[in-house]
Amino acid sequence: MTTSYPSIAIIGIGSVTVTIIHALYQNKIPFRILCQNQNRFQTLYSHPIRFQGPTGQIVTIDLKNHLTMIHDNKESYDYIFVGCKNQNLEDYLKDTKPFLNANGKWILIQNGIPESNFDSYKDKILGGVVGWNTQTLPDGTYFQSNVGSLILGNVTKTKPDPIWYQLLPPHIPVVLTDQLEGYRWHKLAINSIINGLAASKQLSLGELFLNKKFREEALETLTEIKTVMSQKKITEQVVPGSFPIQKLGSGLGSLPTWIRHLILIFLGLKYYRIRTSMVQDLDHGRKTEIDYINGEVIKMANRLGIPVPKNEWIVSTIKKREENKKN
Template sequence: MVAKNLKVAVVGAGAIGGVTAAFMKKAGWDPVLVCKHADTLAQVKAPGLQITGLKGTHTVPLSAVQTITELPTGLDIVFHATKANDGVAAAEALLPKLKPDSVVVSLQNGISEDALAEVLGRERVTGCVVGWGATHTGCGKLEVTSDGEFIVGNIDHQPDGRLEMIRPMLAAVQPTRISDNIMGELYSKLMINACINSLGAITGVTLGELLAVRKIRSIFIALMQEALAVATAMGIRVAPSTGGKLDYYRFLAGSGVLKQVKRHLVIRMIGLKYRRIRSSSLQSLERGRPTEIDYLNGYICDRADDHGVPVPVNRAVVAMIKAIEAKQRPLSMENMADPVFAEF
């Protein structure tokens, strides 16, 4: 039984952080939510966060502050749910609020655990895969849009009794399991996001429209092949995709015509199943905000540099999204006609 009087904070009042804090509160913990927007902060306190969607309708008042500096000291557990781009700065601000044995659980996109560990210490950082979805629908209003699970684990693959303390807290939100290969689980999600999120951002279309195009499916496969080569060089055993439905090693093995046809068919089916989804990076660009590309394909490129692995397609994707962020390119399917993708 995990004590309900733990000092808990959730840093980041976006869709994932907000829903997580709300259901922990309903389960008996009292997390303090860091919410930087004043109008949302007032709503969170009273009448409370309004949650709709797959987990029903709830209004949950929460303890909340506007900045990390307002958090109490001596925090036991922190759930770190900022945008990946803000993660290191938030960790630096968080450091004075922690104890030597505090735990910081990263709920961010991409792989930011190593960067957080450089600031907070590896012994404090716990990896976590968020395998479900939620979105903003208004000020202080969030909708749970897809079910799934949390996966937590020690980033150095060591036995860690603290995971049994974290699990029931996250299980109040979504089913939660402990993995002895959390970096492989994180990399698994990274691989799919480096394709879906990034290509969706470049083209400006839904996943269904995106994966109906053969050339884009071929680029999708190339991105995956490069990412898997980097994982191999890093010594990471990439886990099957969330839900265990896609084994990347089997999916990418072989080069015959039949194997290629099967790969295209699987990707096409993904597009049909999730046809209405617009990538989060695309949504960021449409709002004039930076994407998390540095923690997706950018992470793959950085690790490729460390290990001397060529990743030309991932580099092209990073460069193109940076150009879109800088308003030097439009959001358009025409980006796929760029000479950098001529081989596809």
């Protein structure tokens, strides 16, 4: 019996979507890449992608037969992965809306809480919380440094179609959840330090977490977010391979301080050279997504009347760095 797979498209080719493309490609699942830029189309058509997974094996992915310029697309899809920065998300949804099937859904894999900005589309959105880190190496190879899950959840607090268990594993483990908000806030808290705090210092994770003062700042940042989550009555859901914010942040349920420092030291040693996406944005003079990471924390804290000075400092420091890069 032949399995009937949903129709899948991807718009926006970057480190996260390439990791998903690798899993679909290896599993021989049909997919289509919608290109907006003719030069990007030609590059992808002419040059296969090199992808290196956590095992070290390098795979060459020829996308020639998967590419369509978006203005030439005549198909409609059950799912469209949207791979872009939060600040471009509204435009990407508008551009791809004509290509969604009647019951189709966008899959938002951005950091932060992207679903919260598109309430009118809530029945058309799947949230995708990414648990891996993939970077582009100097030679152009996409390098996935850790095994990580894709957590999928409907905004309507129901679990997605179990077909996803057949589409991405074993290359990407899948978790289907009806508790998307709990995973989103857990990942938001982690990103507030590995992206936000690291970018405020413009350091690799090793340089950040092997410094005692910076570890203290990280724990302070997490404590503020833990307080916001508690006030908002969010039940934390821990991304596989990660560590609970409830135990890392100070207060009720926290681990002893020395153990919390030890956990951050371990992360620093394990990912010593990793410069996360926001750090790389500053390295290359690009605008960061800080408004959608620590900025989201500030927005919610202001609504609740909770002070979050460390998160505010991170946001203001990164905005100053962005301005300095511009001038």
